[in-house]
Amino acid sequence: MLEFTQQIVNGLSLGAIYALIALGYTMVYGIIKLINFAHGDIMMVGALVSYFSLTLLGTNIFVAMAAAMIACAVFGVLIEKIAYRPLRNSTRIAALITAIGVSLFLEYFTIFIFGPAQKVFPASAFPIKAYALGGLSVLNKDVFVFVSAVVLMIILQYIIKWTKTGKAMRAVSLDQEAAVLMGISVDKTISITFAIGSALAAAAGVMLGIYYNTVNPLMGIIPGLKAFVAAVLGGIGIIPGAMVGGFVMGLLETMVSGYGNSLYRDAVAFGVLIFILLIKPSGIFGEDTGEKV
Amino acid sequence: MQKVNNKWLKLGIEVVVLAALFTLVQYLITAGLLKQYYQISLASMCINVTLAVSLSLINGFTGQLSLGHAGFMAVGAYIAAIMTNMLDLPFITGILAAMLGAGLAGFIIGVPTLRLKGDYLAIATLAFGEIIRVTLQNIGYVNGPAGIMGIPKFATWPWLFGGAIVTIVVIVNLINSSYGRAIISIREDETASELMGINTTKYKVLAFVVGAGFAGLAGALYAHYFYIIKPETFNFLKSFDILVMVVLGGLGSTTGAIIAAVFVTALTAALQSFPAIRMVLYALILIIVMIYRPQGLMGNKELSLRTFGRIWGGRH
Secondary structure: OHHHHHHHHHHHHHHHHHHHHHHHHHHHHHOOOOOOOHHHHHHHHHHHHHHHHHHHHOOHHHHHHHHHOOOOOOOOHHHHHHHHHOOOOHHHHHHHHHHHHHHHHHHHHHHHHOOOOOOEEEEHHHOEEEEEEOOOEEEEEHHHHHHHHHHHHHHHHHHHHHHHHHHHHHHHHOOHHHHHOOOOOOHHHHHHHHHHHHHHHHHHHHHHHHHOOEOOOOOOHHHHHHHHHHHHHHOOOOOOHHHHHHHHHHHHHHHHHOOOOOOHHHHHHHHHHHHHHHOOOOOOOOOOOOOOO | OOOOOOOOHHHHHHHHHHHHHHHHHHHHOOOOOOOOOHHHHHHHHHHHHHHHHHHHHHHHHOOOOOOOHHHHHHHHHHHHHHHHOOOOOOOOHHHHHHHHHHHHHHHHHHHHHHHOHHHHHHHHHHHHHHHHHHHHHHHHHHHHHHHHHHHHHHOOOHHHHHHHHHHHHHHHHHHHHHHHHHHHHHHHHHHHHOOOOOOOHHHHHHHHHHHHHHHHHHHHHHHHOEEEEEEHOOOOOHHHHHHHHHHHHHOHHHHHHHHHHHHHHHHHHHHOOOOOOOOOHHHHHHHHHHHHEEEEEEOOOOOOOOHHHHHHHHOO
């Protein structure tokens, strides 16, 4: 039982990271119906920005995280403007292929500039301490990741539920044309959505850097895919769904690694995806909508 | 201007051109005039043409975005390698088993996933492709992540060239048949074609199975040309590679897919020492083509003798 609880503790911080990435996927999908394949790579850019902020500028981890979030927010808006906006009225497949292109571009342009080597996240930025909690061992990095992720999610909920911007975002995702008629600037709202989603991804990237101690140009692919699975699991486009989905994926992954074969860790994520797509493609929180002609 | 519209004349010219191309390369290889580098490029071109044409049937003509093509290639490569390397069976048995096996995998994956549409289908096929790869990594009989080594190098030029030609002939004839018209109608409007009485599931699965089967053929050729296969070779980046060819050539154009496959392979060979630049270029090609020419190089048009006839006629 103790070991089981320990696995849950380990899974919670990983789940929080997945949830943060999943939120970006789900927000973007909710508003422009695009699977932003490049989202995991934006997370990688965030991790790299924080790495350079820590090593070159010698800042502390909070400044590094803020820098990563700001840089990626700008970056996300730029990507949307350059690559996705011209395609807003074309087929969804064209947009999806473009997103794949953006993802490959970010990965290999980073390799081209910084080389493919793994960079060790400076340990001095976040000295690891372990606390004993009634037989459980809790690392301070797990606590940090979990707490900051939850704080970010609360801020997000506040923005979406209580601010005018959030109202505009919900309106645009519900009905773009009606939103325009109500005087909402769709372009601006979409830009803000990308900014917020990318900033959350950047925060997740920094956390992933702390969690695994390394940063590399391809680090965004697998966590990105898993977070995508989390978003689909919770019901893509639904914000609380992404949070729940993220935690479920994190816990599931630590359980499989802890009790089963860790080589199947990645296959399990994809298995969950296929299962959910076949049983209930709209996800746990989604409503089934009939096909409209 | 003389129109080349005699069917038999057209076929005759095509056969002569292809036979000349085949004989030329065969002569250059046997005479030892072709450097290893060019031989490998030509072999990759044949394999990539097979892959691109088979994926173009699924993505381009049926309009079902599949991102798991490398998975079917992996199934074919492994089955063929097991047949020849471990069971000592002749190459042709390996090829046929690879095609059947990959087709079967396409059927098993296609029946449940083809109910999904658009991006959901893309993600599901990507997931299946990755599951195939992870599964291969965990099978001890095929050496897990290390893969199979020392596969006999059976895939000579006639096999490679023949494989590509058979793929093109079968798929082009399929597209030009009544089956093909049903398949294209699904791409144009799935709901409408269903209302016209077309069993959309049947045709989607058919296209998927045929496409997967020929990806298996490409896998078998790959395994017996490069004599080493690893699960890692067939990850989703490989699927994206094939996708780049199909998209660049034009979704819905076989000749486009062929031209793009040849071009991309040549580009890959030229940039061999700079893999990062190659991928950056691929990415830019994908983005720029989608923004400025979403229908690809050829759109859904085919390059044919008639096109040449028109160009020729225009000059007079």
